[in-house]
Amino acid sequence: MTNPSANAQIALDDVAVLMPAYNGQADVNLTLASFDESALVHVLIIDDGSTPPIxxxxxxxxxxxxxxxxxxxxxxxxxQTGIDALAQRGFRYAARIDAGDRSVPQRLAKQRAFMESHPHVAGLGMWTQVVTRAGEPLFMLMPPAAPxxxxxxxxxxxxxxxxxxxxxxxxxxxxxxxxxxxxxAEDLDLFVRLMERYDCANLPELGLYYELNEGGISATKRRRQITSTMRLQLRYFNVANPCDWLGLAKNFLHLVTPYRALQRVKRVLLAPRANH
Structure with a gap:
């Protein structure tokens, strides 16, 4: 990989952080203050009807x-509005983050350098440390890197x-x-469609501190999220792929298991990785 600090000022001119926000001004401030890059960071906040406005x-x-x-x-x-707005403003890359999460230093430069050298990759994630509202580590998400x-x-x-x-x-x-x-499940829907024409990959290093918020979508809209995911699974189901069968069974189990019980299991299984 190329050194992300080289030509950094040029490297981030076509990158914009895309963050939707609904209320939560303090979380917005915390998240944006976490960005530490060698170049100017462009940010587009989509204020989704907050009162008072962001x-x-x-x-x-x-x-x-x-x-x-x-x-x-x-x-x-x-x-959707944010992506169209970035296109109108001439940005090539949208770096997603949510209010309350925190970025690791040089995340944007590292991701952009990778995508410039891998033109068929349309989406690039990174490993994620899940933390409490107080910032205490819970478990690490280390998904596969290969498309x-x-x-x-x-x-x-x-x-x-x-x-x-x-x-x-x-x-x-x-x-x-x-x-x-x-x-x-708008993210999975997008990723599945992207992977029909392009690749998605992960950089195998820490890039984000993700706040586990009991009031977030995964908690408060969990049944809708699981139902939407299962609809996606059925639409794109590949009978020859054992992972599709296992995934369908897993989401059915999630549908009938209480949210807090699942979080306890996750913490037990993944907590040993938290300090990696």
């Missing part, structure tokens, strides 16, 4: 624009951590952008 914090080395939606329409519409493994296991496990992703804006728009057909 205000761009004054932070060094960040150029922040807030695009306000007329009313709260959900993350799917906010992300063929990700494609095979796409319904068996969470192979791509959405807030850690860098996406090619033109590729996302070429496959139909984010959409609301699979509510609360």
């Amino acid at each position: 205000v761009a914090p004054a932070l060094p080395n960040l150029r922040i624009e807030v695009l306000r939606m007329p009313e709260n329409g959900g993350i799917e519409r906010a992300l 063929d493994v990700i494609r095979r296991q796409r319904f068996l496990r969470s192979c791509l951590a959405h807030p850690s992703m860098m996406l090619r804006v033109d590729a996302v728009r070429a496959v139909g952008n984010y959409r609301a057909d699979y509510r609360s």
